[in-house]
Amino acid sequence: MNLPHPSGCTFNAYTLPENPMTSPATPSRHHTKPFPSGVISLEELTPNFDCLGYAAFERFVQIREQQLPGYWYLNPITCLNFSTPSPDVQRLISKRQAAWFRVLSRQFKNSWRLMRKRANAREKDFEYDGFVVWGKARLSMSQWDAISRELLDSPACHWEPADSQPN
Secondary structure, eight states, X not given: OEEEOTTSOEXXXXXXXXXXXXXXXXXXXXXXXEETTEEEEEEEXXXXXXXXXXXXXXXXXXXHHHTOOSEEEEETTEEEEESSOOHHHHHHHHHHHHHHHHHHHHHHTTHHHHHHHHSOHHHIIIIXXXXXXXXXXXXXXXXXXXXXXXXXXXXXOOOOOOTTOOO
């Protein structure tokens, strides 16, 4: 069975590991750090430069299939899990996105910027900018920025993602 990927790559189906944070296909380093706003779990993924969005896509499938709780930020080098939005989380997301852009610049010089401009929205999410998974919703970074700003400004806000939102 093949799983479709937004960039046109096709991935062979794999057996999900017992621990959702480890996978033999994508070696990684895993860190957990307490912040005043809660515990944030960071897994550093190894990117696949032949198919940039593979690592993020693989983790996205695991999160959805296993219905893992919390919020998740994914990009090709990062799997970040947190229980609630906070300024600490926002800073860490920005740092991990910038780290990925530096990796892209070292690997592809500045041609990755042109590839990003030509990419469709789903490719941008999986291969360049990253995205947030919340419940069954996959939120682009622009959607997440708007929602997290509202959540941070109004702690009483209890917005729930729509289960039927297309991904």
